[in-house]
Amino acid sequence: MTTFARSNMWERLGSEEFDLIVIGGGIVGVCVARDAVLRGLKVALFERRDFASATSGASSKLIHGGLRYLMNLEIGLVRESLRERRIWSQIAPHTVHSLPFLLPLGGGKKFRERLLYSLGLRAYDWLSYDRNKLTDPEKFIPAHKKISLNQISEEEPTLNTENFKEALLFHDYQMFSPERLSWACLKQAMMRGAVVLNYAEVVEFLRDGNKINGVIVKNLEDGVEIQVKGKVVVNATGPWADQLIALATGKEPERKIIRSKGIHVLTKPLTHKYAIAVPGKGTHFFVLPWLGYSLLGTTDTVYQGSPDDVHVSEKELVEFLSVVNNGFPGNAKVKRGDVVFFYGGLRPIVEKDPTETDEEFNSYNASRSAEIFDHEQDGCLGLITAVGGKWTTSRHLAERVVDKVFEKLGHTAPQCTTDTTPVVGGEIERLSEFIESKIEQYPDFPPEVVKNLVYYYGTEIDEVIALAKQDPILAEPICDSRKEIGAQIVYAVRNEMAVHLSDVLFRRTNIGNLGEPGESAIRKITDLMSHELARDDNWKERERKAVKIKFVSWARTYVVVNPRAWGNMTGKLWPDIEKKLHQAIGPVKVSFTEKPGDGIELARRALLDGYEQIIAVGGDGTINEVVNGFFMDERLINPESVFAIISTGTGRDFAKTLKWPQEIDEQIEHLANTSVFPLDLGKLRFLNFNGEETTRYFVNIASFGLSGATDRAVNSYLRLKQYNGKVAFFLGMLQALLTYKNKPVRLKIDNQFDDVLEIKTVAVCNGQYFGSGMHISPNSQINDGWFDVIVIPGITTLELLMNVSKVYSGTHLNHPKIRVFRAQKVMAYPAHKAGEVLLDVDGEVPGYLPATFEIVPQAINVRIQPPSDELD
Numbered sequence: 001m002t003t004f005a006r007s008n009m010w011e012r013l014g015s016e017e018f019d020l021i022v023i024g025g026g027i028v029g030v031c032v033a034r035d036a037v038l039r040g041l042k043v044a045l046f047e048r049r050d051f052a053s054a055t056s057g058a059s060s061k062l063i064h065g066g067l068r069y070l071m072n073l074e075i076g077l078v079r080e081s082l083r084e085r086r087i088w089s090q091i092a093p094h095t096v097h098s099l100p101f102l103l104p105l106g107g108g109k110k111f112r113e114r115l116l117y118s119l120g121l122r123a124y125d126w127l128s129y130d131r132n133k134l135t136d137p138e139k140f141i142p143a144h145k146k147i148s149l150n151q152i153s154e155e156e157p158t159l160n161t162e163n164f165k166e167a168l169l170f171h172d173y174q175m176f177s178p179e180r181l182s183w184a185c186l187k188q189a190m191m192r193g194a195v196v197l198n199y200a201e202v203v204e205f206l207r208d209g210n211k212i213n214g215v216i217v218k219n220l221e222d223g224v225e226i227q228v229k230g231k232v233v234v235n236a237t238g239p240w241a242d243q244l245i246a247l248a249t250g251k252e253p254e255r256k257i258i259r260s261k262g263i264h265v266l267t268k269p270l271t272h273k274y275a276i277a278v279p280g281k282g283t284h285f286f287v288l289p290w291l292g293y294s295l296l297g298t299t300d301t302v303y304q305g306s307p308d309d310v311h312v313s314e315k316e317l318v319e320f321l322s323v324v325n326n327g328f329p330g331n332a333k334v335k336r337g338d339v340v341f342f343y344g345g346l347r348p349i350v351e352k353d354p355t356e357t358d359e360e361f362n363s364y365n366a367s368r369s370a371e372i373f374d375h376e377q378d379g380c381l382g383l384i385t386a387v388g389g390k391w392t393t394s395r396h397l398a399e400r401v402v403d404k405v406f407e408k409l410g411h412t413a414p415q416c417t418t419d420t421t422p423v424v425g426g427e428i429e430r431l432s433e434f435i436e437s438k439i440e441q442y443p444d445f446p447p448e449v450v451k452n453l454v455y456y457y458g459t460e461i462d463e464v465i466a467l468a469k470q471d472p473i474l475a476e477p478i479c480d481s482r483k484e485i486g487a488q489i490v491y492a493v494r495n496e497m498a499v500h501l502s503d504v505l506f507r508r509t510n511i512g513n514l515g516e517p518g519e520s521a522i523r524k525i526t527d528l529m530s531h532e533l534a535r536d537d538n539w540k541e542r543e544r545k546a547v548k549i550k551f552v553s554w555a556r557t558y559v560v561v562n563p564r565a566w567g568n569m570t571g572k573l574w575p576d577i578e579k580k581l582h583q584a585i586g587p588v589k590v591s592f593t594e595k596p597g598d599g600i601e602l603a604r605r606a607l608l609d610g611y612e613q614i615i616a617v618g619g620d621g622t623i624n625e626v627v628n629g630f631f632m633d634e635r636l637i638n639p640e641s642v643f644a645i646i647s648t649g650t651g652r653d654f655a656k657t658l659k660w661p662q663e664i665d666e667q668i669e670h671l672a673n674t675s676v677f678p679l680d681l682g683k684l685r686f687l688n689f690n691g692e693e694t695t696r697y698f699v700n701i702a703s704f705g706l707s708g709a710t711d712r713a714v715n716s717y718l719r720l721k722q723y724n725g726k727v728a729f730f731l732g733m734l735q736a737l738l739t740y741k742n743k744p745v746r747l748k749i750d751n752q753f754d755d756v757l758e759i760k761t762v763a764v765c766n767g768q769y770f771g772s773g774m775h776i777s778p779n780s781q782i783n784d785g786w787f788d789v790i791v792i793p794g795i796t797t798l799e800l801l802m803n804v805s806k807v808y809s810g811t812h813l814n815h816p817k818i819r820v821f822r823a824q825k826v827m828a829y830p831a832h833k834a835g836e837v838l839l840d841v842d843g844e845v846p847g848y849l850p851a852t853f854e855i856v857p858q859a860i861n862v863r864i865q866p867p868s869d870e871l872d
Contacts, residue, residue, distance in 0.1 A: 004190050006497055010219060012195050013228050018044045020405055021215055021230035023202050023244060025049075026056040027178070028386055029236035030186045031398030031418070037192040038421060039402060039414045044228060045186075045194060046217055048201035050503045052182040054307075055238045056391065057507060058345020060264060060286060060297045063088045063096055063392050064172035065128060067277070068284060070120050075127070077369050081392045082128040087419045088181075088392070089139050089173055092426045094434075094458035095181050098139055099174040099288070102152065102274045104164040104329045114166065117279070121170050136430050144170035156271050156330075163329040174275075174288065176455040178391065179507040183496060184423035184458070191424065198497055205233070205248045205383075212248065212382040221499065232408050234401060235385040239307040239346040245385060249378045256351040257387060259304075263312045263320060263344040264297035266290070266515065270332050278327045285324060291514060293340060296324050303346055312344040313640040314556055314612040315676050315861050322675035335672040336585040340515035341551075348387050370397045372404060382408060395419070425458025434459075445475065452483040456509070464491050474528075479521035484509050489525050493532040501526055501543035502550070516551035557588040558606035560599050560626050562618030562648075570618060570648040577617070577646065577664055584672035588615070593622065596844075603629025607637040613863070614641065615671075619649020620700060624842040627681065627699050630860055634683075634695060642676055644863040651772035651843065654700040657782060658864055671863065678858035680783055682766050686839055686851035697856070699782075700767035700842045704828060704849055705743055705792075707761045707771065708838025710736040711845045733771070737801070742794035743834040745849065748827040749789055756831045758794030764826050764853040765790060768810075770840070775810030785857035789821040826853040 020036050022029045025047025033045045047053075065082040066074075089096045103121075105114040121144040132140040147169040149161040161167075175181055190196050199220040206214035206227060214229040235244045242257040270276075271294065276287040288295040299320055303310060318336065325333045350371045370389030375381075386401045399416045406413035428434045435454050439447045442465055453461045468475040468487035478484050492498040492508035504525060505512030511521070526540040533539075559581070563571025570577075571592075581588060589611065591602045603614050603626045616626035623645055630636055630643065646667050647655035661667050682698040713735040742758045763770065765777035765788045780788040792800075795817055806812040813820055829850040830837045837849040 004187075004196075004495060004497055006197060006199075006221075006499070009195050009197050010224075010226070013044065013197075013217070013226050016042070016044075016195065017229040017231075018042045018195070019231050019409065020044075021046070021228060021233045022236055023215070023233065024236035024238060024240075025051040025186070025196075025198060026054060026236065026238050027052065027182050027185075027391055027394040028056075028238065028389065028397060029234070030056075030182050030189070031394045032234055032236055032386070032401050033189040033194050033196070034185045035395075035398045035402045035416060035418045036405065037189045037194045038417055039406075041402075041405070043189065043194040044230065045189070045196045046200040046202055046215070047198045048220065050198045050500070050507055051186060051497075052179040052507055055345050055347060056182055057179050058262070058264070058343050059178050059391050060288065061175045061178055061290060061295065062099075062172060062286075062288070063175060065124060066390070066392070067120060067124060067170075068279075070123060070127075071116070074369065077393075078124070079127045080396060081390070082124070082131065084392050084396055085128070085173055086131050086133065087395065090134050091418075091420070091422045092181055092184060092458075093136055093139065093422075093428045093431050094425055094454055095176040095184070095456075096173050097176065098141060098171055100274050101170050101172060101277050102147065102156075102159075103168040103170065103277045103279070104159075105166050105168065106164050113279075117168060121168055124170065136428075138430065138432055141171040144168055155273050158270060158332045159276075159330045161329075169274075174290065175391075177510055177513075180456055181423070183508070184425050187424045187496075188421075196497075198503075199499060202244070202247075205380075210379045210381050212380050232382050232384065232405050234405065235383065235387075236401075238387065239348045241348060241385055241387045243307075245375070245378075248380050248383055249375065251378075253373075258302060258349045258351055259307060260347040260349055261301050261303035261310065261344060262298035262347060263316055263342060264295055265317065265320065265324075265334075265339055266293050266295055266341040266513070267334050268294065268332075268338045268340075270294040270296075270328065270330060270334070276328070278329070283323075285327065287324075287328060291510065293514065296320070296334070307346055310344055310346055312342050314642045315640050316344075317342060318642065318674075318676050318863060325673070333673060337583055337672055339586065341513060347390075350388050372397075372401055374404065374408075384408070425460045427459050449477070449483050449485060453485075453488075456488070463495070464488060467491055478511060478524060479517050482511055482514070482517055482521070484511050486524070486528055489528040490532060493529055498529070499533075501529060501547050504529065505547055506550070512547065512550065522547065556610065556612040557585065557615060558603070558611040558613070559588045559590045559615045559617060560593065560602045560606075560622065560629075561590060562593045562599070562622040564593075565618035565622060566648045566650060573648075573664070574617075577668075580665065580668050581615075581646075581671075584668045593618070593625075596621075597625065599625025600629040602626075604632060604637065605629075607641055608632075612638065612641050613644060615644045615646060617646045617648060619647070620651060620653050620842040621844050622649070623647070623654055624698055624700070624844065627860065628697050631697060636860070640861070642861045642863050643679070644671055646671070651769075653769035653771070653773065654767055654842070656769045656773065657700065657767035657780070660864060674863055676861050676863050678783060679860050679862040680766055680785060681856045681859040682764060682787065683854045683856050684839075684841065684851060686847045686849070688847040694847060696841065696846060697859070698766065698841050701763055701765045701770040701776065702839065702841045702853060703761055703763040703770065704837050704839045704851065705745075705759050705761040706736060706740050707763065707840040708845055708848070709740045710771070711840045711843060712736075712838060737797050740797075743830065743837050744832040745834060745837060746829040746831045747791070749821045750823045750825055752823070753821060757791070760792045760794055760800060761790075762792070762826075762828065763790040766855070770842075774807045776807060776812075778810035778813070783858070785855060786822050786824060787826065787853065787855050789823050789826055791819040791821070793817050793819070824855045827851075828853075 019041040020043045022033050022045040033043050036043045063085050070078045125143045147167050201218045202215045203218045204216040205212050212233050218225045237244050239259050242253050245253045270287050278285050321334050373385040375383040389397045403413045435451050439450045464487050474486040492504050496508050498504050498508050511517050530540050593599050599622050616623045684702050685695050688694045710733045745759050746756045748754045763776050765780045768777050768780045770776050777788045
């Protein structure tokens, strides 16, 4: 058994000089190191995180030709990919497996689409003419063909064949684990003498004039730095390539690296036998069966942040699920609560047109061809950058890079052999026969465990089984929901340079890639690792907390609950609501309000702590408070954050505008299935009751005059309001009507109106309803960038009472004295000793005039859109 210890690797660095230093432990860097040592070079590789922990581990797990690249007429790239597809299947037969794809095609006017894809797949077959030059006939890939809709219905009953005219069947390959395949290549390099280190960051380049002749490497585990000499340095850092170029040259590269972000979602199985390719206008996505689940991917958007900060936001996740549900040709729909795990990564794409801005750049249509840069012209002789490409073509890119390395060394390059040399564990002629032989060889282990171990280790399975036989505990599964055994954990630490819990969960095994395995499983793994690494309990606790973020942060949902809403019923019903909410969207963090203003502080604190979705549970006042918590210093705390509601108040005015269901179960169902859209907000500057100028936001309606007086009266019936809000509102309104006197107010509405009026009420409306169901502004839309301003002048109380029913029905706008304006800014000042003119903001009285109301278009992301998309 060959062991590889980081300490031994580190010691070798101080005594050896290398032909080649590779920076980056993703699949490109790994393939460069493998190719170089197989051709006789002395190689060192450094990765500042763990191997295959970024782009290489965040893939769709496909080894494929790239049908869409054929549609872009990138014939050379497609041919290269199809050739490399065959090579990977041949040299890594234990971890690269054939995957059948269905390509559903629509009917009607989509004949051109059907013809295009049919011809495209025919060309796909022609370009892969050598696809079955394989040792194992069971890995042969047939030519594409049409498949009958009846057969699809029988084999995939969740698919609705009425949605398409025909379907084409073709094949590509899928990796059991991209991280394991990367490791198999890397281990081969180490077995041939390469020095390899994870958690080792290159912090500086060594120079002799304009010649790069080494690097300074920092061991991130202990902070120690060391100089490493090397004749040629290859930058294979993917999305970080431009940063490393800047470190070496002191300037930004002439051609920018554009980072394309892609996310993947693991969810309940939507299909069983077939992968589904769903083409769309300017995009596509896959539904891929993988280890009993469905892997959905991927998105393709330009990412402009730091590559160190990439993560999947709740907004991105919900939007992608909406795309899948709208495009998937089946009856099954994916709810947020069906998500088991998700991940995101960055693809580096070399800029083709320097005049094109990031906003104009289309990352989906951008070429995935790789490029190699020699930085001699930048004053860095001996530095080469390899960037771009894709998983499938990484071996061939590495071949070209190593050819370039030999050129820089002044030697003739020996022939590359990585296309015919099996990776470690891949010396297998017929996989099914090998699996059967191992099942017979190890009758004490369940067949499914043995098969799983073959997929992980290939011919090296015996080393893992030997560990399991030494200790019965190591032969036991990690948990009931996984096939992995304890021996794999020990093997990863002793033989595979696993340093942290995340290395084992997500890269040496798939235990974490299938979602959280449970607290007991995580403790079992940390116990095994700490014993091997001689770590204490503090280390175990830190490691558990670090990986816990990977599992619980995927929800990142914080719920603010007003238990007194709906006559205290919200608090009483909350345990049942929380259980159903958990089933629908996953785990949530919950806090309860205790006094006015708590909703603002709780939401704000949650967003500052990194939560990305805030759900307000309560009435209109709670909803309005939570929205205000999204802002600090009049700026959104997190522009990617998402707001949602479960409306349990008495009036439900905002929910009525949205046509949001009243039943709690229906609201949760809608919440689990809705997408995200931008919501306008109103921004209000006014005087609070301390006489201080204050700013707050409102989602629905802000008004002044009689409405403010009514709210003050209603709130005086506090105890009654808690038990019967409608009765309290009726009594408060009656009291206000009997005592309120019309107020003179100067009203300025954009540039269209400026005058003093005796007013009964002025409502500045983003939504449609206020006052427990009054349809005050029936034409308002919450995402059109405008207020509807309803001005009810100083009519008599009797006249108002005679028209109250019309206000509830929304037919009052025909009254000759009522005026309606469309505006984006409204200013209101008390005039002629009007006295205190109270404001009403979504059922609360925050202060009084003077006040300024401004619309903030598309201010916040909201997850409350009805499935019909009807917002009127």
